[in-house]
Amino acid sequence: EDQVTQSPEALRxxxxxxxxxxxxxxxxxxxxxxxxxxxxxxxxxxxxTLYSAGEEKEKERLKATLxxxxxxxxxxxxxxxxxATYLCAVxxxxxxxxxxxxxxGTILTVHP
Amino acid sequence: xxxxxxxxxxxxxxxxxxxxxRCSPKSGHDTVSWYQQALGQGPQFIFQYYEEExxxxxxxxxxxxxxxxPNYSSELNVNALLLxxxxxxxxxxxxxxxxxxxxxxNGTRLTVT
Numbered sequence: 001e002d003q004v005t006q007s008p009e010a011l012r013x014x015x016x017x018x019x020x021x022x023x024x025x026x027x028x029x030x031x032x033x034x035x036x037x038x039x040x041x042x043x044x045x046x047x048x049t050l051y052s053a054g055e056e057k058e059k060e061r062l063k064a065t066l067x068x069x070x071x072x073x074x075x076x077x078x079x080x081x082x083x084a085t086y087l088c089a090v091x092x093x094x095x096x097x098x099x100x101x102x103x104x105g106t107i108l109t110v111h112p
Numbered sequence: 113x114x115x116x117x118x119x120x121x122x123x124x125x126x127x128x129x130x131x132x133x134r135c136s137p138k139s140g141h142d143t144v145s146w147y148q149q150a151l152g153q154g155p156q157f158i159f160q161y162y163e164e165e166x167x168x169x170x171x172x173x174x175x176x177x178x179x180x181x182p183n184y185s186s187e188l189n190v191n192a193l194l195l196x197x198x199x200x201x202x203x204x205x206x207x208x209x210x211x212x213x214x215x216x217x218n219g220t221r222l223t224v225t
Contacts, residue, residue: 004154032212043116043202043216044155087154091212098168099145100214102154 002027002092006103013078013110021073021086021106029093033071034100035064036087044087047073078110114139116217118203124223125193133188133220137205144186145214146178147202155202161186162208190222198224 005024013019025033032051036044048057050066057064061082063074073086085107089100117136125131137144143162147155157170161180175191184205190197200221204214 006154034213036216041218043204043218046213046215049213089154098160099157099170100155101157104152104154 002090002101004088004090004101004103006086006088006106008106009104010107011109013075013108015079015110015112016077018074018076018078020075021088021108023071023073023088023103024069025071025088025090026069027090027092027101030090031093032091033066034089034091035062035071035073036089038085038087038105047086075108078108080110080112083108083110116203116205116215118201118217118220120220121218122221122223124225126225127193127195129193130189130191131193131222133190133201133203133222135186135188135203135205135217137184137186137203138215140207141205141215142184142208143206144180144184145204145206146186146188147204147216148172149200149202149219151199158188193224195224198222 003026007022035047038044048064053068055066061076065072085105087105089102119134145160146158149155158172159169160167164180177189180186200219202219204216206214
């Protein structure tokens with residue numbers, strides 16, 4: 001069964017203090033690893049898709065990387081508006097192709 | 113360009129009742145998925161619809177059923193509501209061909225008392 005585990009569960013940073021969020025996964029035939037951002041009372045907002053080990057994607061202060069067992073979301077010089085829950089999800093191949101399996105999320109709080 | 117829209121935004125029901133949630137996918141998307149998100153948890157896959165058929169289903173009981181209409185919109189029905197069904201219900205859409213990532217609506221917050 002596909003599994004996704006995110007750590008830490010919560011992370012508190014000072015504005016400008018860089019850090020990383022971890023997503024460990026086990027999946028049969030990875031067809032994509034996804035990062036989403038979710039604000040309170042809202043649906044998840046797509047950030048990145050990574051398909052193969054070694055791949056990296058960047059967007060503003062965020063950078064996502066992928067290995068065969070885990071993904072990292074690096075946050076450089078965060079601002080208070082980066083505060084949100086960050087969700088990681090995987091899509092497997094074969095008969096599980098249609099669904100995403102999510103982790104429980106990391107709640108990020110950035111203090112000014 | 114309207115994204116995924118869901119209605120209603122909030123709903124309060126009593127145990128044993130039935131509920132119907134509605135979703136309109138993003139323009140150009142023909143595949144709709146439903147997810148349940150309990151408080152403090154990640155979304156869990158309920159099922160996916162494509163060409164008006166349920167294509168894949170997660171580990172949810174038969175009390176959860178759905179439908180997709182010819183215009184690609186979708187409904188999620190839950191019968192015999194339990195307290196544990198209280199959650200945020202998210203609808204997501206994607207084009208059948210193209211990028212694999214899902215576009216989510218803002219969900220329906222269901223409270224069962």
